[in-house]
Amino acid sequence: MSRRRGGIHSDDHAGFDRPRRRTRPRTKERPDYSDAPVGLVVTVDRGRYRCLLLDDAYEPTEVSLTATKARPLGRKSVIVGDRVRLDGDVSGVEGTLARIVEVLERTTVLRRTADDDDPFERPIVANADQLVIVTALADPPPRTGMIDRVLVAGYDAGLDPLLCLTKADLASPDELVAAYAPLGVPIVVTEPGSDLTRLRQLLSDRSSVFLGHSGVGKSTLVNALIPGADRSTSHVNEVTGRGRHTSTSAIALQLPDGDGWVIDTPGVRSFGLSHVTPADVLKAFPDLVEFTDDCPRGCAHDDEAVECGLDNAWRDGNVPRARVESFRRMVSARKLPYEA
């Protein structure tokens, strides 16, 4: 039996039966879903996609539904943050299933490539614009290699980074603040009961991915930002200093008053970056770009680079040396072991 195109909501739209498709060959006709309702994927669980139905302005409605991926999408990934066209039952009534028939164009994709733990390239989150790197100042101790690598992934994806240093009641943030200030990354320091006004301002009206090792206090932070989010928090293992992996899937949560989105991700253990080139990192340092014009062809702009224009730039006083060194640290971070 052939299925009507467009989904149940299409009947409301004028022009549903426009004759334009008649001009195309009748064989291999594919349904036209351009009027089908749009949903936002908020979490994924074993092939089931939890979506919020969006209105015509792509603002979330009250309707939340579960969908599967339609077969024609094949191996195309559907990830948290995706906007998708839906067919079938979009009532959201318990027990009903909609079908995702199309993934709308993504503005950004945060992804990681293969690493020792996981041989597949994985897109993680779509359409975010900010990457919040959550790091504890102690328990577990901060790992700058991890911070650098997550920064690089964010630069590559075109996300603005934000560093959130938690557990300031246990250790001083001074060293890390000094290390990351030259990168121009906004830094927020938190401890139990701290005022989150500045963090709220930085998250306002944006879609922010929270990334960090298990146990750094990500869920604690999300719960404080979003009353009722009910993200389960874990206790750090006394022996290993690491948290249990209590969260299993990324989830998009709306900030109070619709003031943006937080995408909480499971505690990451590894982060392959083999897809990122020095040129990708350079894009995040627009103030340095002009000085690389005279570099030798294929210059990696790193510590070993010969006649790199960035060396002339700081020697001539055109940019601070710390800025060039920060950029180079990011370029090298692509090759660091994750847990460095």
Ligand SMILES: Nc1nc2c(ncn2[C@@H]2O[C@H](COP(=O)(O)OP(=O)(O)OP(=O)(O)O)[C@@H](O)[C@H]2O)c(=O)[nH]1
């Ligand atoms: N001392 C101190 N402990 C904190 C702070 N923030 C969170 N914790 C504790 O650290 C532990 C881990 O916090 P979670 O919020 O579960 O950490 P998480 O990053 O969400 O961990 P996963 O869910 O495993 O990814 C919990 O026992 C929290 O109570 C803080 O600012 N200071």
Ligand SMILES: [Zn+2]
């Ligand atoms: Zn160079």
